Amino acid sequence: MYGMTEMIANHISCRVPGSHDHFLINPYGMLYEEIDASSLIKVDLDGNTLFNASDYGVNAAGFVIHSAIHIARHDVDCVAHTHTPAGMAVSAMECGLLPLAQTSMRFLHIAYHDFEGIADELGERERLVRDLGNHEAMILRNHGLLVVGRTIPGTFNLLFRMERACEVQVMALSCNTKLTLPPQDVLEKTFDKMKPRPGVAQSQRRTGLAGVAAQARPHRSVVSELTGAYGPSVFAPIGFMARSLGARMPSRANLADFIA
Numbered sequence: 001m002y003g004m005t006e007m008i009a010n011h012i013s014c015r016v017p018g019s020h021d022h023f024l025i026n027p028y029g030m031l032y033e034e035i036d037a038s039s040l041i042k043v044d045l046d047g048n049t050l051f052n053a054s055d056y057g058v059n060a061a062g063f064v065i066h067s068a069i070h071i072a073r074h075d076v077d078c079v080a081h082t083h084t085p086a087g088m089a090v091s092a093m094e095c096g097l098l099p100l101a102q103t104s105m106r107f108l109h110i111a112y113h114d115f116e117g118i119a120d121e122l123g124e125r126e127r128l129v130r131d132l133g134n135h136e137a138m139i140l141r142n143h144g145l146l147v148v149g150r151t152i153p154g155t156f157n158l159l160f161r162m163e164r165a166c167e168v169q170v171m172a173l174s175c176n177t178k179l180t181l182p183p184q185d186v187l188e189k190t191f192d193k194m195k196p197r198p199g200v201a202q203s204q205r206r207t208g209l210a211g212v213a214a215q216a217r218p219h220r221s222v223v224s225e226l227t228g229a230y231g232p233s234v235f236a237p238i239g240f241m242a243r244s245l246g247a248r249m250p251s252r253a254n255l256a257d258f259i260a
Contacts (some may be wrong), residue, residue: 004163005032006083010144011062014152015070015077018177021045023070025063045071069132069148075165076148078155086166087145092162093126097139097165099187100172100179104165108191111138119143137162183224 005008006197008029016022024040026032041058042051045067049058066079090097097103112129116124119140132138136158138146145162149155172179181187
């Protein structure tokens, strides 16, 4: 998982295909490398456990955060939340995530949620959803990072890039030198080119060739979309979620087609 773990903390969830009310989440008490498909816990939006073959339960804060998003955002199937050193460091910075490099400009417009203590009270769900809005990434102040996506690999791609942006910021601010930022219009233009556009092929967006008509992506079932494209060795719980749902593993050559 590229080091984006904190022992048994952090949560990843995925909506069960064909249902708006059920999702899978990693058990609270297992290290990521210990998790396999049969370890994932299936719960509903009311907190009822529908399937659990492990010896562990669901983290209360994990349920509050993930259920809030799965209730409110039907355009989202996967939610990931991490506590990484760089992510937590940026979450404590008043300036937030700065557009210091091209990778960071992908997150020019993101959400922020103020720290209210351990997120184990259901009342916080309303405020989490309010602050997230229609964004796909949110910094939980004094806490960590949270991203949402339509697909499992798309969510991982987003999380990886956001983590990298935080690492860049921590490194840059430690250099004790004046930093430069591009003009706002350049930042906006870059962000616009980098933001996801469902229905438009990635390869065509990257070419930028005049006269190339945008074509809709081939239709894929939800199950096919929920695939562990990066494999369990990279993002174990997400890979196992995909396999437990019967998802097909695409080749790396097809990876771009899965990433929004």
